[in-house]
Amino acid sequence: MSTIPTAPADETPLLQVRDLSVSFLEGKKKHLLVDKVSFSVQAGQCLGILGESGSGKSMTCKAVLGLLDKNFEVTGSSLFDGGELIGANPEKLRRMRGSRISVVLQNPMSCFDPLYRLGEQMEETIAEHMNLSSKAMHSMMVDILTLMRIRDPEDVLRKYPHQLSGGMLQRIMIGLAISLDPELIIADEPTTAIDSISQYSIMQEFVRIKKAGSVAMIFISHDLGVLSLIADRVIVMHRGRAVEEGTAESVFASAKDAYTHHLISQHKAVMNRFLMAIHGSSTREVVA
Amino acid sequence: MKNYVIMRLLATIPLLLAISFLCFVFINLIPSDPAEVALRIRQTPIITEELIAQTREELGLNDPFLVRYATWLWDCLHFDLGISYTNPARTVLGEIGRCLPATLELAGLSLVYVIVLSLPIGFLSAVYKDTWFDRIMRGLVFAGTAMPVYWVGLLLIWLVSIKMDLLPTSGYGGFSSLILPAFTVALSYISTYIRLIRNNMLENMREDYVLYAQARGLKQRAILVRHILKNSLQSCVTAIGMSIPQLISGTIVVENVFAWPGVGRLCITSIFNRDYPVIQAYVLLVGVLFVFFNLFFDILQYAADPRLRERKN
Ligand SMILES: Nc1ncnc2c1ncn2[C@@H]1O[C@H](COP(=O)(O)OP(=O)(O)O)[C@@H](O)[C@H]1O
Numbered sequence: 001m002s003t004i005p006t007a008p009a010d011e012t013p014l015l016q017v018r019d020l021s022v023s024f025l026e027g028k029k030k031h032l033l034v035d036k037v038s039f040s041v042q043a044g045q046c047l048g049i050l051g052e053s054g055s056g057k058s059m060t061c062k063a064v065l066g067l068l069d070k071n072f073e074v075t076g077s078s079l080f081d082g083g084e085l086i087g088a089n090p091e092k093l094r095r096m097r098g099s100r101i102s103v104v105l106q107n108p109m110s111c112f113d114p115l116y117r118l119g120e121q122m123e124e125t126i127a128e129h130m131n132l133s134s135k136a137m138h139s140m141m142v143d144i145l146t147l148m149r150i151r152d153p154e155d156v157l158r159k160y161p162h163q164l165s166g167g168m169l170q171r172i173m174i175g176l177a178i179s180l181d182p183e184l185i186i187a188d189e190p191t192t193a194i195d196s197i198s199q200y201s202i203m204q205e206f207v208r209i210k211k212a213g214s215v216a217m218i219f220i221s222h223d224l225g226v227l228s229l230i231a232d233r234v235i236v237m238h239r240g241r242a243v244e245e246g247t248a249e250s251v252f253a254s255a256k257d258a259y260t261h262h263l264i265s266q267h268k269a270v271m272n273r274f275l276m277a278i279h280g281s282s283t284r285e286v287v288a
Numbered sequence: 289m290k291n292y293v294i295m296r297l298l299a300t301i302p303l304l305l306a307i308s309f310l311c312f313v314f315i316n317l318i319p320s321d322p323a324e325v326a327l328r329i330r331q332t333p334i335i336t337e338e339l340i341a342q343t344r345e346e347l348g349l350n351d352p353f354l355v356r357y358a359t360w361l362w363d364c365l366h367f368d369l370g371i372s373y374t375n376p377a378r379t380v381l382g383e384i385g386r387c388l389p390a391t392l393e394l395a396g397l398s399l400v401y402v403i404v405l406s407l408p409i410g411f412l413s414a415v416y417k418d419t420w421f422d423r424i425m426r427g428l429v430f431a432g433t434a435m436p437v438y439w440v441g442l443l444l445i446w447l448v449s450i451k452m453d454l455l456p457t458s459g460y461g462g463f464s465s466l467i468l469p470a471f472t473v474a475l476s477y478i479s480t481y482i483r484l485i486r487n488n489m490l491e492n493m494r495e496d497y498v499l500y501a502q503a504r505g506l507k508q509r510a511i512l513v514r515h516i517l518k519n520s521l522q523s524c525v526t527a528i529g530m531s532i533p534q535l536i537s538g539t540i541v542v543e544n545v546f547a548w549p550g551v552g553r554l555c556i557t558s559i560f561n562r563d564y565p566v567i568q569a570y571v572l573l574v575g576v577l578f579v580f581f582n583l584f585f586d587i588l589q590y591a592a593d594p595r596l597r598e599r600k601n
């Protein structure tokens with residue numbers, strides 16, 4: 001903590017994670033899932049976390065959010081706006097989740113409770129962090145959906161999760177994530193489980209959010225192409241360790257780590273296609 | 289919703305017909321001659337061939353099989369279940385009606401035990417998984433399913449009624465006489481439902497919707513009750529629908545252990561006496577109970593689950 005430099009206020013990272021390790025405790029055995037990962041995110045910036053499935057991306061975020069139960073051992077430090085999150089009071093962490101730090105998860109179809117209407121689930125989230133009259137609550141929910149370009153918001157609020165598409169539910173999740181004006185949004189593979197047309201428009205939403213304000217973002221993906229659209233800095237995770245770190249450009253252009261090279265070559269074709277789709281032409285060539 | 293209910297109601301008709309037919313066939317497969325049995329039970333001093341023939345005629349046993357089935361079914365539909373062989377002064381319906389309230393009291397209190405005990409215990413065992421509470425409960429659940437009902441009944445009589453002298457040992461009279469037999473009936477169901485609720489809860493806890501609910505900052509208690517418990521109970525509804533008729537018919541052993549004057553004991557007595565109409569009525573009653581409770585709880589679950597409502601419309 002004494003190592004925080006005396007930099008101008010806007011240079012101080014909003015979230016600073018140092019030597020974060022997560023182990024899964026199984027009886028007397030300890031399985032190391034995340035091994036001394038460090039990164040930081042500034043307000044208005046987006047950190048991309050790249051890595052194949054099982055590399056520990058979600059674990060890292062769950063540890064930061066305090067969502068791991070006592071079967072996991074979390075060590076290291078995670079300073080959010082100057083306060084330590086690791087080992088913090090669970091009630092304090094809970095109040096922070098959803099309001100100051102919000103998340104968008106991978107499987108929109110299974111992230112909502114099938115037995116409650118979308119309106120009820122949005123309402124319980126907002127009510128947890130704000131005191132609103134039922135009229136104000138309703139108009140806030142309609143506003144969120146309208147902002148997310150969802151047609152017939154009144155109708156959607158009355159729907160059950162199974163009656164809506166994955167892309168639609170993902171939009172609602174994003175709307176809910178920005179509704180309480182968070183300082184940090186953690187998006188854990190938000191485009192992985194939905195069809196490619198929705199993927200594209202969901203990415204546009206995230207780019208819009210990033211451009212709109214000073215919110216910090218952690219964007220997780222196993223897809224280099226997706227990250228190149230939004231991330232300012234990228235860390236590459238492999239088997240629980242951060243094997244590479246740098247600006248998005250430098251990681252794509254001159255990866256030092258062999259594993260990153262592997263990822264880049266694997267995704268080069270996908271990336272080109274993606275960029276073509278978004279920019280209309282090859283305005284941004286991929287450097288191998 | 290209305291269509292679904294009508295469809296399900298119509299579907300019960302062939303089911304009920306099949307049940308009644310099987311019930312009739314099995315009773316008729318019993319080798320001894322009902323006419324002779326009826327005469328013996330009425331303590332007729334000398335049973336002659338003519339007398340048997342006459343009784344056969346009287347009981348309608350000479351008609352062809354299908355005619356007898358149709359007559360019986362027709363009568364059943366008019367709530368005429370025949371006359372008891374043992375006591376020709378009594379109708380079978382009257383006998384069942386006399387004994388049914390005692391059985392329903394027993395089954396009703398058992399159901400209360402099942403719900404009141406297994407819901408909180410199952411819930412807490414899941415929430416406090418692997419703590420001493422959960423371990424003890426798991427042990428008790430195992431014991432509860434492993435011990436035969438009549439043995440538990442006798443054990444309870446010995447312990448609570450004889451050793452501690454707290455409750456009556458057997459017989460019918462007031463609420464205190466109901467406590468032990470009802471608990472005995474309920475025990476294996478309590479164990480089953482504790483395990484069912486606990487497992488359902490633990491399964492639901494691993495779902496994405498729970499992670500997302502936590503990530504939205506909802507209170508742990510709200511997540512447990514509003515979301516996890518509600519989802520866990522969803523699949524218990526159908527099971528309860530099957531358990532209620534099982535409880536009613538399952539009192540048969542306990543009624544005999546505790547000398548409880550319900551339909552279970554009536555059935556056993558009738559089996560000893562070869563009182564066919566009563567046995568037949570009992571079997572039919574149990575079959576009909578299964579069909580209707582199953583139907584009722586299916587409709588209930590259908591009404592409670594938006595996904596089911598959607599699919600069947
Ligand atoms: N609930 C869990 N218990 C034990 N190990 C887990 C659990 N969830 C994930 N893991 C393990 O942790 C590692 C990292 O998982 P995760 O962070 O989900 O990967 P990803 O990078 O795909 O998000 C994987 O090896 C996985 O097997």
Ligand SMILES: [Mg+2]
Binds near residue numbers: 057058059188
């Ligand atoms: Mg993941």
